[in-house]
Amino acid sequence: MPSPTQRPVTIALDAMGGDFGPDVVIPAALDILSDTEVNLILVGQEDVLRERLQARNADRHERIRLHHATQTVNMNELPSQALRFKKDSSMRVAINLVKTGEADACVSAGNTGALMATARFVLKTLPGIDRPAICTTIPARRGHTHVLDLGANVDSKAEHLLQFAVMGSVLVNAVDNIEAPRIALLNIGEEEIKGNEQVKQAAALLNASPIHYVGFVEGDGIFMEDVDVVVCDGFVGNVALKTSEGVAQLIRHFMEQEFKRNILTRLAGLVALPVLRAFSRKIDPRLYNGASLLGLQGTVIKSHGGADALAFANAIKIAMLEVQNAVPQRIAKHLAALQAQRQAL
Amino acid sequence: MPSPTQRPVTIALDAMGGDFGPDVVIPAALDILSDTEVNLILVGQEDVLRERLQARNADRHERIRLHHATQTVNMNELPSQALRFKKDSSMRVAINLVKTGEADACVSAGNTGALMATARFVLKTLPGIDRPAICTTIPARRGHTHVLDLGANVDSKAEHLLQFAVMGSVLVNAVDNIEAPRIALLNIGEEEIKGNEQVKQAAALLNASPIHYVGFVEGDGIFMEDVDVVVCDGFVGNVALKTSEGVAQLIRHFMEQEFKRNILTRLAGLVALPVLRAFSRKIDPRLYNGASLLGLQGTVIKSHGGADALAFANAIKIAMLEVQNAVPQRIAKHLAALQAQRQAL
Numbered sequence: 001m002p003s004p005t006q007r008p009v010t011i012a013l014d015a016m017g018g019d020f021g022p023d024v025v026i027p028a029a030l031d032i033l034s035d036t037e038v039n040l041i042l043v044g045q046e047d048v049l050r051e052r053l054q055a056r057n058a059d060r061h062e063r064i065r066l067h068h069a070t071q072t073v074n075m076n077e078l079p080s081q082a083l084r085f086k087k088d089s090s091m092r093v094a095i096n097l098v099k100t101g102e103a104d105a106c107v108s109a110g111n112t113g114a115l116m117a118t119a120r121f122v123l124k125t126l127p128g129i130d131r132p133a134i135c136t137t138i139p140a141r142r143g144h145t146h147v148l149d150l151g152a153n154v155d156s157k158a159e160h161l162l163q164f165a166v167m168g169s170v171l172v173n174a175v176d177n178i179e180a181p182r183i184a185l186l187n188i189g190e191e192e193i194k195g196n197e198q199v200k201q202a203a204a205l206l207n208a209s210p211i212h213y214v215g216f217v218e219g220d221g222i223f224m225e226d227v228d229v230v231v232c233d234g235f236v237g238n239v240a241l242k243t244s245e246g247v248a249q250l251i252r253h254f255m256e257q258e259f260k261r262n263i264l265t266r267l268a269g270l271v272a273l274p275v276l277r278a279f280s281r282k283i284d285p286r287l288y289n290g291a292s293l294l295g296l297q298g299t300v301i302k303s304h305g306g307a308d309a310l311a312f313a314n315a316i317k318i319a320m321l322e323v324q325n326a327v328p329q330r331i332a333k334h335l336a337a338l339q340a341q342r343q344a345l
Numbered sequence: 346m347p348s349p350t351q352r353p354v355t356i357a358l359d360a361m362g363g364d365f366g367p368d369v370v371i372p373a374a375l376d377i378l379s380d381t382e383v384n385l386i387l388v389g390q391e392d393v394l395r396e397r398l399q400a401r402n403a404d405r406h407e408r409i410r411l412h413h414a415t416q417t418v419n420m421n422e423l424p425s426q427a428l429r430f431k432k433d434s435s436m437r438v439a440i441n442l443v444k445t446g447e448a449d450a451c452v453s454a455g456n457t458g459a460l461m462a463t464a465r466f467v468l469k470t471l472p473g474i475d476r477p478a479i480c481t482t483i484p485a486r487r488g489h490t491h492v493l494d495l496g497a498n499v500d501s502k503a504e505h506l507l508q509f510a511v512m513g514s515v516l517v518n519a520v521d522n523i524e525a526p527r528i529a530l531l532n533i534g535e536e537e538i539k540g541n542e543q544v545k546q547a548a549a550l551l552n553a554s555p556i557h558y559v560g561f562v563e564g565d566g567i568f569m570e571d572v573d574v575v576v577c578d579g580f581v582g583n584v585a586l587k588t589s590e591g592v593a594q595l596i597r598h599f600m601e602q603e604f605k606r607n608i609l610t611r612l613a614g615l616v617a618l619p620v621l622r623a624f625s626r627k628i629d630p631r632l633y634n635g636a637s638l639l640g641l642q643g644t645v646i647k648s649h650g651g652a653d654a655l656a657f658a659n660a661i662k663i664a665m666l667e668v669q670n671a672v673p674q675r676i677a678k679h680l681a682a683l684q685a686q687r688q689a690l
Contacts, residue, residue, distance in 0.1 A: 141598060151533050154541040188496050188583035196499040196580050219587030223595040235541050236584050238533035239577075242564030243585045247592040250568040251628065253486060258624040265620045272617035275610045279603040283596065 008037050009104050009323045011316055012097040015044035016072040016090035018109025018305045018312075025109070026052050028312035033063055038320055041103055043067045044090040069093040073110050075305055079117035091115060095122045098298040105299035105319040107290075109307055115300065116152050116293060123298040126328065128335035131156070132295035133164045133234070134302065135171060138244065139283050142225040146172050149231075150291060151238035158201035161185065161231055162209060163335075165202075167294040168229035169211050170334050174325035175318075178228055180212040186232035186240070187216035198233065209338060219243075248283060290315030292322060294331065299323055353382050354449050354668045356661055357442040360389035361417040361435040363454025363650045363657075370454070371397050373657035378408055383665055386448055388412045389435040414438040418455050420650055424462035436460060440467045443643040450644035450664040452635075454652055460645065461497050461638060468643040471673060473680035476501070477640035478509045478579070479647065480516060483589065484628050487570040491517055494576075495636060496583035503546035506530065506576055507554060508680075510547075512639040513574035514556050515679050519670035520663075523573055525557040531577035531585070532561035543578065554683060564588075593628060635660030637667060639676065644668055 015025045022044065029040050042049050046068040053059040053066075071089040073082045086092060091110045097103040099122050108115050116132065125132055135148035148164050149156065156164075165183050172181035185202055187195040195203075195216070206213035214227060219240060222230050232240070255276075259269035269276075281287070285304075289311035293300040299322045303315035322328075360370045367389065374385050387394050391413040398404040398411075416434040418427045431437060436455045442448035444467050453460050461477065470477055480493035493509050494501065501509075510528050517526035530547055532540040540548075540561070551558035559572060564585060567575050577585070600621075604614035614621075626632070630649075634656035638645040644667045648660035667673075 139595065141595065154533070186584060188499070188580055189587075219584045219589070220591030220594065222588060223591040232584075235533055236581055239531060239564045239581050239585050240588045242534075243567065243588045244564075244592045246565030246568040247589045248596065249565065250484065250486065251593065251596055254627045255624050258620045258627075259617075261620075261623075268617045268620050272613045272620075275603045275606075275613050275617075278606075279600050282599045282603075 008039055009320050010039040010041065010102070011319050011323075012041040012043055012067070012094040012103035012106040013316070014091045014094045014106065014108035014110055015042040015049055016069070018303060018307060019075065021072070022049055022052050024307060024309050024312050026056065027309035028316065029064065030056060030058055030061075031309060031313045032316050033061060036320065038316070039063045039065070041065045041067050041094075041097060043069050043094040043097070044072070045069070067093060067097065073114045075111045077111060077114055079113040082111075082114035083117050083121055092118050092122070095119050095300065098300070099123055104323040105301065107301045107303055107312070107315050107319050109303035109305050109312060109315075111305070112151065112302055115302055119293055119296055119298070119300045123296045123300070125295050126297055126332045126335060128332075128339055129163055129167075129295035131160055131163070132293055133167060134291050135168060135294050136241070136291040137288050138222055138241070139288060140223045140225060144288070145222050145227060146229045147222060147232070147237055147241065148229070148294065149234035149237050150241050151234045152293070153234040155235070156198065156233040158198055158205055161198065161202035161233070162205040163295070165206055165209070165211050165213070165229070165231045166334055166338060167331050168231060170331045171292065171294060171322075171327055172228050174327050174330055175321050176228070181228035182214045182226065183211050183229045183231060184214050184217040184221065184227040186222075186230050186236060187218065189218050202231075210341065245285065248285075286311035287314060290318035292318065292327075294327075296328065298328060353384055354665050355384040355386065355447070356664050356668075357386040357388055357412070357439040357448035357451040358661070359436045359439045359451065359453035359455055360387040360394055361414070363648060363652060364420065366417070367394055367397050369652060369654050369657050371401065372654035373661065374409065375401060375403055375406075376654060376658045377661050378406060381665065383661070384408045384410070386410045386412050386439075386442060388414050388439040388442070389417070390414070412438060412442065418459045420456045422456060422459055424458040427456075427459035428462050428466055437463050437467070440464050440643075440645065443645070444468055449668040450646065452646045452648055452657070452660050452664050454648035454650050454657060454660075456650070457496065457647055460647055464638055464641055464643070464645045468641045468645070470640050471642055471677045471680060473677075473684055474508055474512075474640035476505055476508070477638055478512060479636050480513060480639050481586070481636040482633050483567055483586070484633060485568045485570060489633070490567050490572060491574045492567060492577070492582055492586065493574070493639065494579035494582050495586050496579045497638075498579040500580070501543065501578040503543055503550055506543065506547035506578070507550040508640070510551055510554070510556050510558070510574070510576045511679055511683060512676050513576060515676045516637065516639060516667075516672055517573050519672050519675055520666050521573070526573035527559045527571065528556050528574045528576060529559050529562040529566065529572040531567075531575050531581060532563065534563050547576075555686065590630070593630075631656035632659060635663035637663065637672075639672075642673060644673060
């Protein structure tokens with residue numbers, strides 16, 4: 001294993017992206033700076049950013065640098081439009097800084113499609129990767145599970161699922177320090193049907209690969225403790241992720257409804273509050289915020305568009321962790337090894 | 346609208362199916378008989394069933410009839426094997442009773458693949474249906490949402506999604522008494538990617554159909570209140586369903602863990618217990634047990650394999666509701682109208 005990079009890391013932040021732009025990015029940045037050694041480049045309207053920093057007495061912070069960008073990519077903008085007409089957007093410029101080496105990674109809460117398209121265009125994919133994938137952690141009984149792809153690719157072929165598996169395995173090995181991450185394919189349980197063609201073929205490819213492939217899991221397997229990475233097509237992964245969020249919201253909604261029913265239930269709620277809070281922390285989506293765009297020649301982290309400062313800071317931490325553990329370089333190395341193994345056969 | 350059937354309904358129960366066979370089916374049957382007019386045919390090992398009924402003083406119940414079947418389909422048996430070698434299974438015989446008209450519907454907790462294959466072989470699909478689908482209700486903010494397909498079909502074509510939409514629309518119209526059920530296609534939110542080919546084509550077909558198609562929803566849309574039916578490929582639907590179950594289990598697990606942490610949290614749990622129970626009832630999977638096999642010339646309901654008596658009784662209620670509302674006949678009528686409309690174009 002390559003030794004982690006110990007020099008100070010520099011992260012470029014798309015300070016204008018997401019639903020809240022600098023209102024979230026600046027507090028998150030200051031928060032991160034207070035307890036880590038990281039250097040940050042805030043990319044966006046320089047005057048706006050400077051004013052916000054001044055308001056917090058942080059305009060002369062030695063580890064913050066501003067980088068001007070005149071445009072902003074809207075949350076609903078088509079990726080192709082952003083690529084064509086927003087060449088000086090905070091998102092694009094932040095990614096450019098990764099390309100030129102001024103930053104080690106970038107974090108954006110901007111729209112996923114535009115971020116993926118721009119990152120792919122500017123940074124290019126790693127040799128051996130046809131399509132980059134989006135990967136995030138989801139809480140599980142013990143710790144968490146990494147799931148990919150979450151929507152960058154639809155109609156993925158078996159070969160793509162294999163590439164996702166390699167990337168997921170390398171990521172978890174690097175950031176969670178697990179020697180041989182357990183990789184599963186997301187499937188359905190019906191006998192004889194046993195998945196679609198793509199999944200059947202992917203299982204064969206994974207079995208023949210050096211990856212620690214442990215077989216199929218169904219949707220509920222994501223939340224168990226027996227796998228580290230769940231691999232699936234982006235359409236399926238996105239549905240699984242959004243469905244999970246929907247169930248968690250529904251349960252929260254019903255629970256609040258029940259505790260608000262009358263004075264007695266409100267009192268019961270007060271008594272139970274510390275317990276309910278401790279419980280909520282375990283599934284707090286903010287602590288899982290930050291999806292990795294894997295397969296690129298550089299580290300790009302997507303924050304949820306509606307993320308608050310706590311959540312955005314978490315995405316910055318993920319970016320740091322991936323840089324310190326040289327994730328793109330490791331993925332490239334493993335892909336090369338996989339291809340060498342295939343050619344030798 | 347055809348007027349609902351008011352004559353007493355007869356339901357055949359696969360009394361040997363599921364993880365618990367008669368241990369669950371008999372209590373569920375007696376429960377249902379105590380408050381509805383239904384006639385039940387218990388299909389399975391006659392001596393075993395008679396003995397169990399005797400033990401409950403119910404062997405002479407005027408609305409229970411026993412029907413002998415020598416075999417049982419195992420939970421892991423391949424559908425093709427069940428079809429070929431289990432011609433006298435409780436599952437097959439129960440379906441035969443629907444075919445001959447002795448029963449109006451059947452309910453089985455046996456394995457889904459075998460049930461679907463056998464039902465399709467014995468009852469045949471309705472004219473205009475290529476593939477039957479599995480449909481169930483999922484709790485939502487207000488009431489519930491019907492979702493199909495849940496795993497009978499993978500790699501569905503757009504035309505199949507249209508057929509699922511027709512079936513879902515008719516079902517909800519019939520059983521929930523909603524004039525024009527709001528039908529949505531399950532999709533992912535990325536701009537420009539906006540779903541895979543199948544979903545894009547299905548959207549065009551649905552727009553051109555008489556169905557009240559309201560557009561795309563993402564995974565979390567299943568749990569909102571703005572759609573009645575969510576249509577998707579069986580692979581995707583199965584993942585969404587199992588993922589939902591997984592999240593609900595994870596949340597229950599974490600909540601129990603927190604309330605069991607120490608004596609204080611246990612006390613808080615006691616105080617909150619009535620509220621937590623009321624909340625649990627809202628998402629109790631037993632009250633959603635019973636998936637409809639739609640598109641067949643007859644009514645077949647699949648109960649969860651691990652269902653208890655309360656849950657199995659719910660599946661029987663669903664069977665009754667579909668018979669009383671002539672669901673297969675209505676689906677056939679709507680399909681004929683759809684085809685006439687297409688030919689007129």
